[in-house]
Amino acid sequence: MSRRPNTAQRRSEIVQALLATMAEYGYEKSTIQLIAQAAGLAPGLLHYHFKTKGEILVELVRTLAQLSLQRYHALAANAATPDARLHAYLHARLGKGDGADPRAVAAWVVIGAEAVRLPEVRAVYQEAIGAEKALLEDLLGACLAERGKSLEGVAPLAAALLAMMEGAFQLASAAPGSMPDGYAAPMARQLVDSHLAAG
Amino acid sequence: MSRRPNTAQRRSEIVQALLATMAEYGYEKSTIQLIAQAAGLAPGLLHYHFKTKGEILVELVRTLAQLSLQRYHALAANAATPDARLHAYLHARLGKGDGADPRAVAAWVVIGAEAVRLPEVRAVYQEAIGAEKALLEDLLGACLAERGKSLEGVAPLAAALLAMMEGAFQLASAAPGSMPDGYAAPMARQLVDSHLAAG
Amino acid sequence: MSRRPNTAQRRSEIVQALLATMAEYGYEKSTIQLIAQAAGLAPGLLHYHFKTKGEILVELVRTLAQLSLQRYHALAANAATPDARLHAYLHARLGKGDGADPRAVAAWVVIGAEAVRLPEVRAVYQEAIGAEKALLEDLLGACLAERGKSLEGVAPLAAALLAMMEGAFQLASAAPGSMPDGYAAPMARQLVDSHLAAG
Amino acid sequence: MSRRPNTAQRRSEIVQALLATMAEYGYEKSTIQLIAQAAGLAPGLLHYHFKTKGEILVELVRTLAQLSLQRYHALAANAATPDARLHAYLHARLGKGDGADPRAVAAWVVIGAEAVRLPEVRAVYQEAIGAEKALLEDLLGACLAERGKSLEGVAPLAAALLAMMEGAFQLASAAPGSMPDGYAAPMARQLVDSHLAAG
DNA sequence: AATGAATGAGCATTCATTCAT
DNA sequence: AATGAATGAATGCTCATTCAT
Numbered sequence: 001m002s003r004r005p006n007t008a009q010r011r012s013e014i015v016q017a018l019l020a021t022m023a024e025y026g027y028e029k030s031t032i033q034l035i036a037q038a039a040g041l042a043p044g045l046l047h048y049h050f051k052t053k054g055e056i057l058v059e060l061v062r063t064l065a066q067l068s069l070q071r072y073h074a075l076a077a078n079a080a081t082p083d084a085r086l087h088a089y090l091h092a093r094l095g096k097g098d099g100a101d102p103r104a105v106a107a108w109v110v111i112g113a114e115a116v117r118l119p120e121v122r123a124v125y126q127e128a129i130g131a132e133k134a135l136l137e138d139l140l141g142a143c144l145a146e147r148g149k150s151l152e153g154v155a156p157l158a159a160a161l162l163a164m165m166e167g168a169f170q171l172a173s174a175a176p177g178s179m180p181d182g183y184a185a186p187m188a189r190q191l192v193d194s195h196l197a198a199g
Numbered sequence: 200m201s202r203r204p205n206t207a208q209r210r211s212e213i214v215q216a217l218l219a220t221m222a223e224y225g226y227e228k229s230t231i232q233l234i235a236q237a238a239g240l241a242p243g244l245l246h247y248h249f250k251t252k253g254e255i256l257v258e259l260v261r262t263l264a265q266l267s268l269q270r271y272h273a274l275a276a277n278a279a280t281p282d283a284r285l286h287a288y289l290h291a292r293l294g295k296g297d298g299a300d301p302r303a304v305a306a307w308v309v310i311g312a313e314a315v316r317l318p319e320v321r322a323v324y325q326e327a328i329g330a331e332k333a334l335l336e337d338l339l340g341a342c343l344a345e346r347g348k349s350l351e352g353v354a355p356l357a358a359a360l361l362a363m364m365e366g367a368f369q370l371a372s373a374a375p376g377s378m379p380d381g382y383a384a385p386m387a388r389q390l391v392d393s394h395l396a397a398g
Numbered sequence: 399m400s401r402r403p404n405t406a407q408r409r410s411e412i413v414q415a416l417l418a419t420m421a422e423y424g425y426e427k428s429t430i431q432l433i434a435q436a437a438g439l440a441p442g443l444l445h446y447h448f449k450t451k452g453e454i455l456v457e458l459v460r461t462l463a464q465l466s467l468q469r470y471h472a473l474a475a476n477a478a479t480p481d482a483r484l485h486a487y488l489h490a491r492l493g494k495g496d497g498a499d500p501r502a503v504a505a506w507v508v509i510g511a512e513a514v515r516l517p518e519v520r521a522v523y524q525e526a527i528g529a530e531k532a533l534l535e536d537l538l539g540a541c542l543a544e545r546g547k548s549l550e551g552v553a554p555l556a557a558a559l560l561a562m563m564e565g566a567f568q569l570a571s572a573a574p575g576s577m578p579d580g581y582a583a584p585m586a587r588q589l590v591d592s593h594l595a596a597g
Numbered sequence: 598m599s600r601r602p603n604t605a606q607r608r609s610e611i612v613q614a615l616l617a618t619m620a621e622y623g624y625e626k627s628t629i630q631l632i633a634q635a636a637g638l639a640p641g642l643l644h645y646h647f648k649t650k651g652e653i654l655v656e657l658v659r660t661l662a663q664l665s666l667q668r669y670h671a672l673a674a675n676a677a678t679p680d681a682r683l684h685a686y687l688h689a690r691l692g693k694g695d696g697a698d699p700r701a702v703a704a705w706v707v708i709g710a711e712a713v714r715l716p717e718v719r720a721v722y723q724e725a726i727g728a729e730k731a732l733l734e735d736l737l738g739a740c741l742a743e744r745g746k747s748l749e750g751v752a753p754l755a756a757a758l759l760a761m762m763e764g765a766f767q768l769a770s771a772a773p774g775s776m777p778d779g780y781a782a783p784m785a786r787q788l789v790d791s792h793l794a795a796g
Numbered sequence: 797a798a799t800g801a802a803t804g805a806g807c808a809t810t811c812a813t814t815c816a817t
Numbered sequence: 818a819a820t821g822a823a824t825g826a827a828t829g830c831t832c833a834t835t836c837a838t
Contacts, residue, residue, distance in 0.1 A: 010801085117224055117309075159378050163369070174328075177325070562757060565760030572726075576723055600817050604821095
C-alpha cells in the first residue's frame, strides 16, 4: 500500500557524488546538474532530499569528519602505549595508502576555503576541527604524562600539529609535485618525538 | 596631448579590490560588479585592464607571493646568523601584528582552494610555493651547516614547516576561535630548534 | 470485502485545505505539497481524487458559492416581508460574525483574480455571480413591487450592490485597517433604502 | 567619455510591459521572459533595472494609483461646485471611455489579490486606497457641508463608495457579460444623490 | 485508496563579458 | 580610458504530475 522511504540511502549517494565533483570542480562549479549526473539521479530529486545545495555540503563536512575519526580508531585498535596511539593517529591522518582518498583530501581543502565565507559550513568545520584538536591533545597529554612531564604546552603543540596536517592536505592537493614523497607522517613523528624528548 | 597612461595604478587598485572581496565572499562570489564597487571603478573598466576575471586572480596570487617575500627580507635585514634568519622567516610568515593582514591570509586560503581546480592558478601558486620552499631549504640548510650536520633531511623538514604555515593560515581564517593565541610562530621555532638539536 | 469508498469525504477535505492555503499564499503558491500537508494527506493522493490542481480550485469556487446561498437561506428563513428578506440578504453577505469566515473572504478575492485569466475558473465564477445577481434582482424587485414601482431600474441597482459586496470583500482582505468597523451591511441598507424611497 | 543613464525610461517601459502581461496572464504567470518580450528587452536587463520581480510590481501599483488621481484632476479641472467635483470623481473612476483602460482595471484587480498575500504590495496598495478614501471623504464632506448637514456619516459612506468602485473593477474584469452596460457611474451617482437628499 | 519517491520543464536571478557612447 | 547599459547562458530551486509499490 505504502512505499518504503529510501531517503537515508539517497542522501548518502548524493553526498558521495558531491565529494567526487567537488574534488574536481570545487563547490561553486559543482552544479546540481553535475552532482545529479555523478549520482545517476534526476536533478530535481536532489532538492527533494536536501532543501538547498548548502545542506549537501554541510552533510559532506560531517561525513568526512566522521570518516577521519573512524580511520584513526581502526588503526589505533591495536596500539598499546600512548606513543603507539599517537603514531597511529599521525599515520591515520597523514599516511599514504590504506584508505587515504585523494578526492576526500581535495574536498576537505575546498571545504576549508568555503568555511571562510559560509557561516553554516564554518560551524560544522569548526566542530570537526575542535574534536580533532581535543583528540590530539589527549594523545599528546598521555605521552607527556608517561614521561612525567607537565601538560602545560600541550595546547599549542596540538595546534601546530593540526596546522601541519591541514597544510599537508592543502599542499598535497594544490602543489603535489612540489612536495617530497611521503614526507608528512614521518616528519611529523620526528618533530613531535624530538619535542617530547627535549621539552 | 594624450594623457599619461595610468594602467599600472589601475591594475593594482583592481587587484587590491579583489583581495578585499575575496576574503569576505570567496572567488566565485566576488563578482566583477562587486570588485569594481570595492575599487570605486565602473564595472566595464575592469575588462579594459584585464581580459578576464581569472587574470585578476592570477595577478593577485603573484602580488601576495611577492609581498610575503618582501616581508621576510624586511625582517631579516638585521639578522646576522643563520638561526636569526630562520627565526626572522618564521616570524615574518607566522607572527601576528607587524603588517600581518587577516584579509590577505583569508584570500590566500581561498586561492589555495582555487588552485586545486584552476590550472592557471595552480601554476602560479606552485611557483610561489616552490620559491618559498627553496628559501626555507636554504635557511634550514645554513643552520644545519653551521652545526656541521648533514643536509640530507632538509627537504622533508622544509616541507613540513611549509605545511605548518599553510595550515596555520587555513585555521586562522576558518576556525579562529579554536586555536591558542599566537601559538604558531613560537611553536614552529621550538619544533625546528628541538629537531635541529636532536637530529 | 472491499472497503467503502470515501472519495466524497476526501475531496471535501482537499477543497477545504485549498481554502485554507489560498487565503494565506494565493493560488499559485498553494502547492500540491502544501495543500496535502494542510489536509493531512500524502501529496500523491490529491491527484488520485482530482485530475489537476485546477479542478480543486473549480470545486472550491462551487463550494463557496453554495455556502453563500446557504447562509442567506438560513438567515432569511424567518423573514416575512420583501424588505426583511433583502435586509437578511445584505446581512448574510456583508455582516460580521455569524459564520463570516475571513479565510473564505480572502479566498474569494483570490478566486476573483484567477477568474480574470483562467477560463474554467471564470466560467464557474460567472455562474456564481449570475446566480447571486438573479437572487438580488428578485429581492429588489419584490421590494419595488410592494411599493408599486416600476421594475425598470432593478438590474443596475442589483449590479451596483453586487459590486459593493465584492469590493467590500476585496478591501476587507487587502486593506483591513483602512475601513471603518462594520460599515458595509448598514451602509448598503441605508443606500438601498434611500434609493427605494426616492426612486 | 561616459554614457548617459537611461534608467528612468527603461524602468517605465518595464512597468508598462508588466501592466500589459498581468492583465492577460496574472502576476505569477507574467514571467520575466514574458515581460521582457512585451517590453522588447533582453530578460537579463530587467534585473539590471529592478532588483526583483516584486519591485516591478510595487512600482506598477504606484504608477496606477498616480494615474487614477491624475485622471480625476484632469476631469475635475472645470468642476465649479462640490457636487460637480463628486460627479467628476465618480466618472473618472467608473466611467467608460475617456482613457478608461481595461488592461489597467484588470491589472488592478490582480494587484488587489496579490496584496492579500504580499506584504510589500499590501503596503503600497493600502497607501493608494487610503489616499483615495481621503479624497472621497473630502468630496462627500463638501457636498454635505453645502447642504448644511452633519459630516458624521461621511466615513462609512466613502468606504461604501470605494467598495463599490473596487467591486465594479472586479466584476468588469472577471464577469464582464454579467453586468448591465455602463451601470456603474450613473448608479453610483444616483445612490449617493438619494442618500445625500434623504440623510 | 494510499504512499512518497521520481521526473523534468520552467522559473527568478546571477554574472562574465561585450559594446555603444 | 572610462562609463554603464546590454546580452544571454547558466544556476539553484520549485512544482504539477506520474508511478512503482
